[in-house]
Amino acid sequence: DQKWGFQGWLGHKYEKGATEFRLWSPLARRVQLLLFKKGSKKPKIIKMSRGTSVNKDRHEMNTHGVWSTTVKKDLDGVAYQFRVYHEESFYQDTRDPYSIALSLDNKKSLVVNPQRLVPRGYEKVTKQKASWRKANACSSVICEMHLRDFSILETSGVKKSYRGTYLGACQKGTKNAHGDVTGFDYLKRMGYNYVQLQPVFDHHKTYDKDGKLLYNWGYDPENYNVPDRQFAADQKNPVAPILELKRMIQAYHEAGIGVIMDVVYNHTYSSYSSPFQLSVPAYYYRMHDNGSFQDGSGCGNETASEKEMYRKYMIDSLTYWAEEFGVDGFRFDLMGLHDVATMNAIRSAMDDIDTRILIYGEGWDMGIGLPADQKAKKDNAALMPRIGFFNDNARDAVKGSEVYGHISYGYVFGALLEDKIAKSLLGSRGFVNYLMPGQVLNYIEAHDNYNLNDLMHHLHPHDSPEDIKKRLYLSNALNLTMQRMCFMQLGQEFQRSKMVATGEDGNYTEEDVKRAMNSYNSPDEVNRVDWNQVTLKKELIDKIAKLIERKRTV
Numbered sequence: 001d002q003k004w005g006f007q008g009w010l011g012h013k014y015e016k017g018a019t020e021f022r023l024w025s026p027l028a029r030r031v032q033l034l035l036f037k038k039g040s041k042k043p044k045i046i047k048m049s050r051g052t053s054v055n056k057d058r059h060e061m062n063t064h065g066v067w068s069t070t071v072k073k074d075l076d077g078v079a080y081q082f083r084v085y086h087e088e089s090f091y092q093d094t095r096d097p098y099s100i101a102l103s104l105d106n107k108k109s110l111v112v113n114p115q116r117l118v119p120r121g122y123e124k125v126t127k128q129k130a131s132w133r134k135a136n137a138c139s140s141v142i143c144e145m146h147l148r149d150f151s152i153l154e155t156s157g158v159k160k161s162y163r164g165t166y167l168g169a170c171q172k173g174t175k176n177a178h179g180d181v182t183g184f185d186y187l188k189r190m191g192y193n194y195v196q197l198q199p200v201f202d203h204h205k206t207y208d209k210d211g212k213l214l215y216n217w218g219y220d221p222e223n224y225n226v227p228d229r230q231f232a233a234d235q236k237n238p239v240a241p242i243l244e245l246k247r248m249i250q251a252y253h254e255a256g257i258g259v260i261m262d263v264v265y266n267h268t269y270s271s272y273s274s275p276f277q278l279s280v281p282a283y284y285y286r287m288h289d290n291g292s293f294q295d296g297s298g299c300g301n302e303t304a305s306e307k308e309m310y311r312k313y314m315i316d317s318l319t320y321w322a323e324e325f326g327v328d329g330f331r332f333d334l335m336g337l338h339d340v341a342t343m344n345a346i347r348s349a350m351d352d353i354d355t356r357i358l359i360y361g362e363g364w365d366m367g368i369g370l371p372a373d374q375k376a377k378k379d380n381a382a383l384m385p386r387i388g389f390f391n392d393n394a395r396d397a398v399k400g401s402e403v404y405g406h407i408s409y410g411y412v413f414g415a416l417l418e419d420k421i422a423k424s425l426l427g428s429r430g431f432v433n434y435l436m437p438g439q440v441l442n443y444i445e446a447h448d449n450y451n452l453n454d455l456m457h458h459l460h461p462h463d464s465p466e467d468i469k470k471r472l473y474l475s476n477a478l479n480l481t482m483q484r485m486c487f488m489q490l491g492q493e494f495q496r497s498k499m500v501a502t503g504e505d506g507n508y509t510e511e512d513v514k515r516a517m518n519s520y521n522s523p524d525e526v527n528r529v530d531w532n533q534v535t536l537k538k539e540l541i542d543k544i545a546k547l548i549e550r551k552r553t554v
Contacts, residue, residue: 001308002056004065010316011098012080012111019075019111021048021082023096024309025279026065029085033069034093036079036108045083046071059308076116079108084279094278097313100225100320102202104238112239117324119243122250125326132256133328133356134193137388137438138484139554140358142260143192144446145169145490145529146217147200147231150183152524155531157182165233166200166244170251180538182531188255190493190541191548194358195252196260196331198447200245202226204269215527217447217520219333220269220299224317249326258328260358261321265305265314266337267297276303276310284310286369296337296367305338306370314342315349322353332361335389336377337369343376343384360388360441360485382433388441388485393431394424395444398478400459402449405517412471412478413459427483440484444475445492447519453495454516469495469540480547491529493544494537498526 004026013020021033031050034043051063067082085091095102101110101117123129134140150169151158157174174183181189199218206214213230227241234240249259268274271293276284286294286304293301304310321327330350332338343359350357363378373380378389392401397420400410409415423430428440445452452475456468463471476493480486490496498516503509515522534541 004062005059005308005312006062006066007059007312008063008066010066011096011100012109014075014111014113016074016076016113018070018072020068020070021080021096022066022068023048023082023084023279024066025082025084027086027280028067029088031067031085032083033071034081034083035071035075036081036103038077038079043081048082075111076113078111079103080111081108082279086281092278094275095223097275097279098225098316099223099275101239101242102223102226102229104229104236106202106222106229110238116239117242117246119247119250122246125253127354130253130326130328130354130356132193132253132258133354134258135356136554137356137358139552140194140485141192141480141548141551142194142196142441142485142487143187143190143490144196144198144262144487146198146447146527148215148524149527149529150490151529153528153530155182156529157531162233164231166227166231166241166248167233170248172251176531176535178532178535180531180535182534184251184255186531186534187257187490190545191552192257192488193552194258194260194329196262196329196487198262199264200228200231200261201263202228203264205230215521215523219264219520221264221267222269222274224263224265224313225320246325253326258358259326260329260331261327262331262333263318264333265317266303266332266334267299267301268303269299271301280309283307284313286367294367294369296369297334302337302367302369304369305342306374311342311345314338315346318346319349319353322350322357328356329358329360332359332376334364334366335361336364336366336375338376339370339374340376340380340383341374343387347384347387358388359386360390363389378432381439382435384439385435386438388439389432389434390446390487391424391428391431391440391442391484393420394428394442394479394482397421397424398444398475399452399455402455402517407455407459409459412475413456421478424478424482437484441487442479442482442484443487444479445489446487447489450517451489451496451498452492453497454499457499458513469537473540473543476544477547480544480551486551491533494533494541496529496533498522500526 010022031048033046036043048067048069051066053063055061081093096109099109101112148164152164155176158168162168202223203218204220227245229241232241296302365377400408411417501508
């Protein structure tokens with residue numbers, strides 16, 4: 001890092017008369033730019049030049065690991081790749097790690113005129129205008145949702161061509177067959193002041209034998225700075241995902257609701273074909289001494305946030321989402337795999353944009369690549385001011401824990417945990433040495449594990465529907481009464497279920513239970529939100545909405 005680190009811009013910069021390209025690849029023998037004209041499979045090959053400046057003290061001037069070239073033509077809409085020669089006669093072609101748009105086959109990066117990335121009537125978010133962002137983080141009530149689940153069913157009332165899309169998530173005036181408000185209008189009526197989107201960056205996709213896209217939550221990153229095309233209503237325009245996501249975010253902002261992105265910088269889908277590995281082999285990942293990939297993520301690899309150029313990449317990427325899309329916060333997947341110094345640098349970079357941008361994540365202790373005191377885990381909260389952590393202590397106190405199928409009982413199921421409930425209500429400093437209130441994110445349900453309603457039916461199969469509803473209300477009441485921030489999964493207030501019986505006579509099979517507990521790749525019939533529930537559970541919804549209203553006034 002001291003020798004090769006670089007702190008200038010990377011990727012491409014477009015102007016109508018010329019586009020400049022830059023790739024950091026310090027160990028490459030040579031690098032070429034491949035340009036693909038529309039409809040052509042054979043690229044034009046352009047030599048890139050290595051920088052000549054060596055400055056170990058000022059890395060913005062340390063260009064000897066950077067390859068660049070300028071093409072003096074209008075390249076708007078032209079696809080490109082980099083050809084990196086690792087040996088004199090061995091090369092690999094890669095997308096740009098800093099891609100902001102992709103060709104329709106997702107295999108190439110795309111040059112785009114920035115003027116084409118602004119929807120009609122779109123206003124760029126500024127700190128001064130972002131009145132929906134909360135000055136007091138503890139008044140935040142965050143609703144987690146998956147874009148496909150949100151509107152894929154007919155009961156959503158969303159028009160067919162918009163179901164499961166960015167535009168479907170912001171369609172106004174939707175109702176179910178009973179005439180009750182659904183979707184975007186429902187979120188406004190409930191009073192949530194933030195939504196957290198499960199991954200909307202470009203991620204790996206699998207297809208069945210008929211070419212149909214198979215469901216996946218999206219925790220398989222491939223291109224961090226590109227909105228995923230599967231959520232676009234327009235599948236033919238390569239920049240449609242950008243335009244439609246911006247329109248969606250603006251609609252939420254106009255409704256007074258902030259938008260938080262679920263980001264997954266801790267690993268990539270592939271260890272071998274990611275742009276990181278193709279451009280600088282074995283640098284961006286934590287490796288064992290024998291050359292194999294460390295795997296604290298459980299997904300085949302883990303990224304090395306402590307290295308200068310991956311730390312830079314994370315900051316650059318988050319800055320792009322915050323400035324270009326107006327994103328109001330970031331939820332970090334497996335944040336405990338990142339290092340403390342990087343998370344603090346991210347907090348500082350976001351503060352430069354707006355101190356009200358939320359940052360929180362999963363502070364679990366994972367991996368072996370970092371010393372314990374350098375991990376961005378919950379136990380090190382005192383080292384990371386104004387970064388929040390999912391509060392599993394309070395979650396387990398209320399409903400119990402679920403770890404790899406092992407379930408323990410919580411307070412609402414009869415466990416004698418009044419002492420832990422008391423600590424939770426008082427802000428959870430009795431569990432962890434938090435520095436400030438905004439470091440605690442209370443929750444009782446998320447996309448992982450059983451939905452609360454399904455867990456209740458599992459642990460108390462003989463309870464009456466009324467008793468189940470009372471337990472569910474008590475759980476939500478505790479969650480919304482606890483001091484600090486509050487997080488909810490969409491539907492926990494109307495008894496959303498992922499239990500779908502496929503056995504004989506309507507019985508649940510072992511596979512049905514497994515899918516409900518971990519539905520990351522389960523089909524729509526498991527993950528979808530059934531908006532008829534808002535009709536069936538009106539009384540419960542109204543009571544929880546009142547709690548949300550009170551929480552927002554903190």
